[in-house]
Amino acid sequence: MTSATAAMDGVRLLSHRPSVLYKVEHLATEPAAGDIAVEGLLLAxxxxxxxxxxxxxxxxVSERACLFAIRLADEQSLPVPAETLLDRTRTDWFPEFLSHGRMRPHFQPIVDLTTGLAYGREALMRGMLGAVELRGGELLAxxxxxDALFSFDYRARTAALEVGLPLLPPGEILFVNVDPRASLDVESTMRTTWxxxxxxxxxxxxICLELVKPERCLDRDLLLAITTEHRKRGALVALDDLSGGPDSLACLELIKPDVAKIxxxxxSGIQHSVGRRALVKALVECAHELGAKVVAEGVERVDEFRAMAELGVDLGQGFYFGQPTEKPMAVDTRLVRPSAY
Structure with missing residues (x-):
């Protein structure tokens, strides 16, 4: 590599599959590359x-999984998947956020579909880095x-509990997100919560600890042990993002949560889909048999609320009932009454 090339920013591309390296080099050296300097498998x-x-x-997809990269500015580092390196480049603000940024939860109501009263609030994380607000999805990505899920999950959970518990309206439940992938062992998740x-x-x-996409946790024994220990302390457990797939159903039957969130x-648009209505009805019956209340997430329209209520869903969450706010806001019970629609 020449000194001029070394001075440019870019990546060195690697793969254990020769066919991938050949294809990458061919694509990278096409005329459309313009002013991009390509030297072997160096893209700069x-x-x-x-x-x-x-x-x-x-x-x-299989070729992407075999393509790795090293940033030229940090050639002493280990190779990482090329897609991951791009994500790190796009989010190069994150290390500073972890050190100096501020977590602040917003609270979205979870509403009883029969009475219209708030059952609880989910703490949805927002971040502040200087004057810039960052959404929860951006922070998680x-x-x-x-590779900072543990640090992020711990800080987010701490902020949700410290801010949310003192603000929680009487009689309501605080839903706090927990990413099972950030749980190193039972002791670590207890130590970062209780x-x-x-x-x-x-x-x-x-307190209801909401397991986010629990099917991504491959160690099901650990997942069960974690939820068992939290329950011994008196907390409720919720499973998030139930889709009706085999992995999510396996988690539902394994954990037997207090709350299951669809x-x-x-x-979205369930009122127009016979197939989805049938799937949700089956999910509701399964969850109820296991003793869980069911929450419909993402309810934005009155027709979605009505469809979910007709299918036996217990609770609703979404913009129809209220936006996430820094302080828990009162819920309009008329939203679930016939006069509201």
């Missing part, structure tokens, strides 16, 4: 990241890209 120069993104899109609850002298029965993808 202005706009290298956009060029690499285009190149990755031209590969099959950045944490994944930087000291905060004890310090606030809070009632554990008003994925937004099933809620």
């Amino acid at each position: 120069g202005p706009g290298w990241d956009e060029r690499l993104r285009t190149l990755i899109k031209a590969l099959s 950045a944490a994944e890209a930087h 000291p905060v609850v004890g310090r606030l002298n809070a009632d554990p029965s008003r 994925d937004t993808a099933l809620t």
Whole structure:
């Protein structure tokens, strides 16, 4: 590599599959590369990241999994999947956020579909880095890209408990997200949760730990052990994003949660889909047999609310009932009464 090339930003591309390396080199050296400097499997120069993104899109899923990269600015680091390196490049603000940023939860109501009263609030995380607000999805994606799920999950859970418990309206449940992938073992997840609850002298029965996409946790024994220990302390357990797939159903039967939340993808436009209505009805029956209340997530329209209520869903969450706000807001019970529609 020449000194001029070394001075440019970019990546060195690697793969254990020769066919992938050949295809990558062919794509990277096409005339459309413009002013991108390509030397063997070195991709450098202005706009290298956009060029690499285009190149990755031209590969099959299996080829992408075999393509790794090292940033030229940090050639002492270990190779990472090329897609992950691009995600890190796009979220290079995240390490500073973890060190100096501020977590602040917003609270969205979870509403009883019969009475219209708030059953609880989910703490949805927002971040502030200087004057810039970051949404929960952005923060989670950045944490994944930087292998910082444990640190992010711990900070988010701490903020949700410290801010949310003192603000929680009487009689309501605080839903706090927990990513099972960030649980190293049973002790670590207990240590990063219960000291905060004890310090606030809070009632554990008003806390519901919401496992986000639990099917991504491959160690099901660990998942069960974690939920068992939290329940021993008095907390409720919820499973998020139930889709009706085999993995999500396996988690439902394994954990037997207190609350089961139906994925937004099933809620959106359900009033127009006979198939989804049948799937949701089956999910509701399964959850009720296991003793769980069912929440429909992502309810945005009155027809979606009505369809879910007709299918026996117990609770609803979404913009129809209220936006996430810094302080829990009152819920209009007329939203579930016939006069409201």
